[in-house]
Amino acid sequence: MKNIRNFCIIAHIDHGKSTLADRLLEFTSTVAEREMQNQLLDNMDLERERGITIKSHAIQMNYHYKGEDYVLNLIDTPGHVDFSYEVSRSIAACEGALLIVDSSQGIEAQTISNLYLAIGNDLEIIPVLNKIDLPHAMPEEVSDQIIELIGCDSDDIIHASGKAGIGIEEILNAICDRIPAPKGDPEAPLQALIFDSVFNSYRGIEVYFRIFNGTLKKGEKVKFINTGKTYEADEIGVLKLNQEPRQVMGAGNVGYLISGIKNAKEVKVGDTITHVDRPALGIQGFEDVKPMVFAGIYPVETSEYEELRGAMEKLQLNDASLVWEPETSAALGFGFRCGFLGMLHMEIVQERLEREFDMTVITTVPSVQFHVHTTKGQLLKVSAPSEMPEPNYIDHVEEPFIKAQIISKSEFVGPIITLCMDKRGILKNQTYLTSDRVELSFEMPLAEIVFDFFDKLKTISRGYASLDYELIGFKQSNMVKLDVMLNGEPVDALSAIVHRDKAYDWGKRLCEKLRELLPRQMFEIAIQAAIGQKIIARETVKALRKNVLAKCYGGDISRKRKLLEKQKKGKKRMRQVGNVEIPQEAFLAVLKLD
Numbered sequence: 001m002k003n004i005r006n007f008c009i010i011a012h013i014d015h016g017k018s019t020l021a022d023r024l025l026e027f028t029s030t031v032a033e034r035e036m037q038n039q040l041l042d043n044m045d046l047e048r049e050r051g052i053t054i055k056s057h058a059i060q061m062n063y064h065y066k067g068e069d070y071v072l073n074l075i076d077t078p079g080h081v082d083f084s085y086e087v088s089r090s091i092a093a094c095e096g097a098l099l100i101v102d103s104s105q106g107i108e109a110q111t112i113s114n115l116y117l118a119i120g121n122d123l124e125i126i127p128v129l130n131k132i133d134l135p136h137a138m139p140e141e142v143s144d145q146i147i148e149l150i151g152c153d154s155d156d157i158i159h160a161s162g163k164a165g166i167g168i169e170e171i172l173n174a175i176c177d178r179i180p181a182p183k184g185d186p187e188a189p190l191q192a193l194i195f196d197s198v199f200n201s202y203r204g205i206e207v208y209f210r211i212f213n214g215t216l217k218k219g220e221k222v223k224f225i226n227t228g229k230t231y232e233a234d235e236i237g238v239l240k241l242n243q244e245p246r247q248v249m250g251a252g253n254v255g256y257l258i259s260g261i262k263n264a265k266e267v268k269v270g271d272t273i274t275h276v277d278r279p280a281l282g283i284q285g286f287e288d289v290k291p292m293v294f295a296g297i298y299p300v301e302t303s304e305y306e307e308l309r310g311a312m313e314k315l316q317l318n319d320a321s322l323v324w325e326p327e328t329s330a331a332l333g334f335g336f337r338c339g340f341l342g343m344l345h346m347e348i349v350q351e352r353l354e355r356e357f358d359m360t361v362i363t364t365v366p367s368v369q370f371h372v373h374t375t376k377g378q379l380l381k382v383s384a385p386s387e388m389p390e391p392n393y394i395d396h397v398e399e400p401f402i403k404a405q406i407i408s409k410s411e412f413v414g415p416i417i418t419l420c421m422d423k424r425g426i427l428k429n430q431t432y433l434t435s436d437r438v439e440l441s442f443e444m445p446l447a448e449i450v451f452d453f454f455d456k457l458k459t460i461s462r463g464y465a466s467l468d469y470e471l472i473g474f475k476q477s478n479m480v481k482l483d484v485m486l487n488g489e490p491v492d493a494l495s496a497i498v499h500r501d502k503a504y505d506w507g508k509r510l511c512e513k514l515r516e517l518l519p520r521q522m523f524e525i526a527i528q529a530a531i532g533q534k535i536i537a538r539e540t541v542k543a544l545r546k547n548v549l550a551k552c553y554g555g556d557i558s559r560k561r562k563l564l565e566k567q568k569k570g571k572k573r574m575r576q577v578g579n580v581e582i583p584q585e586a587f588l589a590v591l592k593l594d
C-alpha cells in the first residue's frame with residue numbers, strides 16, 4: 001500500500017487534460033506508442049467529437065522511481081458542470097490531484113470549484129502550468145493566480161506541455177514524492193467507494209471502485225449499501241489498457257468489479273460496496289443524483305413510439321442519471337417526459353438516440369422543477385407546463401435557485417452583470433483574482449440558465465467567461481403558464497412556465513419567432529400567446545399564394561426534383577397539429593428567443 005498513489009486531474013475543458021494524460025500513459029509504457037490513439041481516455045465517439053470527457057474512467061500505471069516500484073492510479077474526471085457529482089466522487093477516491101491550468105488562459109470557474117472540492121477532501125494538489133510551448137503563454141501571470149489560489153510556492157508549480165512532451169517525468173516524480181500513500185486497514189470490514197460504472201453489453205455493468213478499508217476477493221458475496229442489493233464478485237481486477245483480473249484486492253486499491261449486473265440503475269455512483277457476511281457502514285457523502293432539467297421527447301413518426309421506448313430503455317441501462325416516464329401530449333401524441341442532469345446531458349441523450357438508435361425525435365421546451373403550493377395546502381412538483389394547476393388553485397410557486405460563479409476578464413464585467421440581472425440574477429460578490437480577472441458570484445433562478453444563458457455569456461465575453469453553478473434551494477417566484485395557440489388550437493408542447501414580469505415579452509417574441517419558422521401553408525395561421533384566457537400576443541402567417549413548383553417554369557426538371565427533395569427533407573421533422581404543420585425548430589424556438 002505504501003507505493004500506491006491515487007490521483008485525479010482537475011482541469012477546465014480544453015486545458016489539455018487528455019493530451020497530458022496520454023503522455024503519462026506513454027511515459028510509463030502503459031501503452032506502447034503504436035497503440036496510442038489520440039486521447040485514449042475518452043472512449044465514446046461522441047466524447048471524442050465534443051472533446052468532453054463525459055464518463056470518468058480509471059487507468060493504472062506502473063512507475064519505477066528512486067529504486068521503488070509505484071502503482072499510480074489515474075482516476076479521470078468529467079469536465080462539465082452537468083456531471084459535477086461524478087467529479088466529486090472521483091475526487092473522494094483520491095489522495096492527490098493534478099491541477100492543470102492552460103498557461104495561455106488562466107484559471108476558470110469550473111476549475112476553481114473542483115479545486116475547492118479537492119482541497120475540502122484534503123487532497124494534495126500538484127499545480128501544473130500546461131501548454132507552456134504556446135508563444136502567447138503567460139506563465140508568470142498564471143503562476144501568480146495559482147499561488148494566490150492555493151497558497152503554494154512558485155517552485156511547486158510544474159511547467160509542462162502535453163503536446164511537446166515537457167515536464168512529464170517531473171509530474172510523475174511529484175506524484176510519487178508529494179501525494180501521500182492511501183491509508184486504510186486491510187483487515188477491517190470492506191468499504192469500497194463506487195466512483196463510476198460503465199455499461200458493457202456482453203458482460204453487464206463494470207463497476208469502478210476504490211477500496212478504503214478491508215480486502216475483496218474474487219467470488220465473495222458483496223452488498224451495495226445504498227441499493228441494498230447483493231451480488232457475487234464474479235470478477236475483480238485492475239484497469240490497465242485492458243482489464244487485468246486479480247484474485248484479491250486490498251485497501252488503497254482501485255479496480256473494477258463484474259457481477260452480471262444488467263441495469264445501470266442498480267449501480268449508483270457514491271454507493272459503498274461491503275461484504276454480506278461482515279458489513280461495514282457506508283462511506284459518507286452518498287447522494288442520489290437528481291435531474292435538474294426536464295423535457296419531453298417524442299418520435300417524429302407517431303408509429304415509432306414503441307421503437308423509441310426500446311431505445312430509451314437501452315439508453316437508461318448505461319446512463320443511470322437519465323430518468324423518464326411515458327407522457328402524452330395533445331400536439332405530439334405519445335412520448336416520454338425525461339429528466340436530465342443539465343442541458344449538455346439533454347443534448348447528449350438526444351444525439352445518442354439519433355446516432356445509436358437511428359431515431360428522429362422532437363424535444364420539447366426544457367423546464368426546471370417548480371414547487372407549486374396549492375390553496376389546499378398540497379405541494380406539487382411540477383416539471384412540465386401541462387402539470388401546472390389552474391391559477392385559482394395555486395397559492396404560490398417556488399422555483400430552484402442557484403449560486404452561479406463566473407470568471408471573466410475584467411473588461412467584460414459590465415455586460416456580464418447586465419446579462420445576469422436581465423436573467424433575474426442578484427450580484428452577491430465580486431473579487432479580483434488578478435488585475436484583469438474577476439470572479440463574480442450571483443444568485444439566480446435555475447430556469448434562466450437552462451435556456452441560452454451559457455451561449456450568451458460566451459458571446460458577450462468573446463469566449464472568455466466560464467461558468468459554474470450549484471443549487472442553493474427553492475424561493476418563491478411569481479410564475480405563470482404561458483400557452484401558445486395555432487389557429488385557436490392550443491399546442492401544449494409549446495407552453496412554458498415563465499416569470500410573470502417576463503411573460504409579455506416572452507409571448508411576443510415567441511409569436512414572432514414562430515411566424516418566421518412556420519412554413520406558409522394554403523391558409524392563414526394565427527399564432528397567439530395566452531396566460532389563462534387572456535391573449536397577450538398575436539402574429540399571423542399569411543397564406544401561401546403560389547405553388548412552389550411554379551417557380552421552376554416547368555422547364556428544368558433536375559431543379560424541380562431538387563426542390564421536391566428539399567421539401568421532403570424538411571418534412572422529416574414536421575409535426576401536424578390540427579391543420580398546421582410545425583417544424584422541429586419551432587419546438588425549440590423558445591430556446592433561442594432574442
Ligand code: GTP
Binds near residue numbers: 017
Ligand atoms: P476535454 O477532454 O474537452 O476536457 O479537453 P482536455 O482538457 O482533455 O484537452 P485536450 O487534451 O483535448 O486538448 C485541448 C486542445 O489543446 C487540443 O487542441 C490539444 O491539441 C491542445 N493542447 C493540449 N495540450 C497542449 C500543449 O501542451 N500545448 C499546446 N500548444 N496545445 C495543447
